[in-house]
Amino acid sequence: MAIIEIEALTYRYPHTSQPALRDLSLQIEPGEFVAIVGANGAGKSTLCYTLTGFVPHFFQGELSGRVYVAGLETKDHPLEDIVLVSGLVFQNPFNQISGAKFTVYDEIAFGLENLGVPREDMPARIERAMALTGITDMAERSPYALSGGQQQRVALASMLVMEPQVLVLDEPTSQLDPLGSREVFAVIRELSREGMTVVMAEHKLEWVAQFADRVLVLAGGQLVLSGPPAEVLTSPLLETYHIGQTRYTTVARRLQAENGWPAGQPLPVTLEEAEAGFRIALLK
Numbered sequence: 001m002a003i004i005e006i007e008a009l010t011y012r013y014p015h016t017s018q019p020a021l022r023d024l025s026l027q028i029e030p031g032e033f034v035a036i037v038g039a040n041g042a043g044k045s046t047l048c049y050t051l052t053g054f055v056p057h058f059f060q061g062e063l064s065g066r067v068y069v070a071g072l073e074t075k076d077h078p079l080e081d082i083v084l085v086s087g088l089v090f091q092n093p094f095n096q097i098s099g100a101k102f103t104v105y106d107e108i109a110f111g112l113e114n115l116g117v118p119r120e121d122m123p124a125r126i127e128r129a130m131a132l133t134g135i136t137d138m139a140e141r142s143p144y145a146l147s148g149g150q151q152q153r154v155a156l157a158s159m160l161v162m163e164p165q166v167l168v169l170d171e172p173t174s175q176l177d178p179l180g181s182r183e184v185f186a187v188i189r190e191l192s193r194e195g196m197t198v199v200m201a202e203h204k205l206e207w208v209a210q211f212a213d214r215v216l217v218l219a220g221g222q223l224v225l226s227g228p229p230a231e232v233l234t235s236p237l238l239e240t241y242h243i244g245q246t247r248y249t250t251v252a253r254r255l256q257a258e259n260g261w262p263a264g265q266p267l268p269v270t271l272e273e274a275e276a277g278f279r280i281a282l283l284k
């Protein structure tokens with residue numbers, strides 16, 4: 001059975017006239033790594049909130065259709081039950097900080113205390129989460145005294161420590177430099193390989209191409225495309241939805257216009273695919 005199942009979801013925030021998500025249906029299988037792309041305002045964050053119960057429980061508003069996460073219909077279960085199975089890393093890491101704790105270590109422990117994890121099991125879990133996200137040396141610092149990128153790592157650690165079945169990440173590397181982003185994506189991919197279901201809103205298409213099993217495209221609150229990265233990220237429709245393309249696709253398209261890209265060779269979205277196409281072109 002799908003771990004996430006959405007049927008004909010339409011959702012409107014309070015005091016707004018247009019729905020932020022419209023007639024959206026979607027299934028995600030356990031262990032899938034799904035990326036959500038779309039222009040600003042397309043509904044990526046709103047879908048992330050929906051998959052973790054913040055819509056409708058925190059944001060209120062008007063929801064029709066059905067959303068099941070790990071078998072729970074979200075509108076019929078309180079947020080505190082949903083967060084046990086589906087954890088959200090917020091787009092703005094500042095929103096993740098509890099405000100109740102003075103050190104990074106205690107901040108990460110906070111979620112576990114609420115989960116009712118036995119005290120003796122906590123240190124090992126907290127240390128693993130800190131090691132995975134590269135923040136071990138920040139354990140005693142105040143969560144407020146960190147840079148945006150460091151806060152983003154803390155936000156990720158405080159979700160990982162909960163070991164949710166579904167990890168939802170809303171642009172988790174927006175404040176990180178390229179090296180930091182690479183490290184964070186590598187951790188997320190590793191967890192996905194270990195079986196965690198991952199849903200990630202992300203603008204960085206080259207990372208999406210490299211890591212995701214499937215890409216969803218949102219436009220105006222509707223799910224307009226869904227499929228493997230190589231197919232979705234080379235779709236001529238992306239331009240219509242104000243979404244860019246990877247550098248690899250850009251170069252190959254330019255060459256294609258001058259008959260410099262091998263006929264029948266799919267357009268690339270990763271470095272490896274680009275290299276394969278260039279090799280064929282050079283051998284001609």
Ligand SMILES: Nc1ncnc2c1ncn2[C@@H]1O[C@H](COP(=O)(O)OP(=O)(O)OP(=O)(O)O)[C@@H](O)[C@H]1O
Nearest residue numbers: 013014016020038039040041042043044045046047
């Ligand atoms: N709390 C809110 N109250 C009312 N409307 C909202 C709220 N949050 C988002 N919206 C509206 O819902 C729509 C979808 O917004 P959302 O934040 O989900 O888009 P997004 O794809 O995450 O955009 P971005 O790339 O800027 O993060 C937009 O029209 C936005 O103005």
Ligand SMILES: [Mg+2]
Nearest residue numbers: 044045046091
């Ligand atoms: Mg957003």
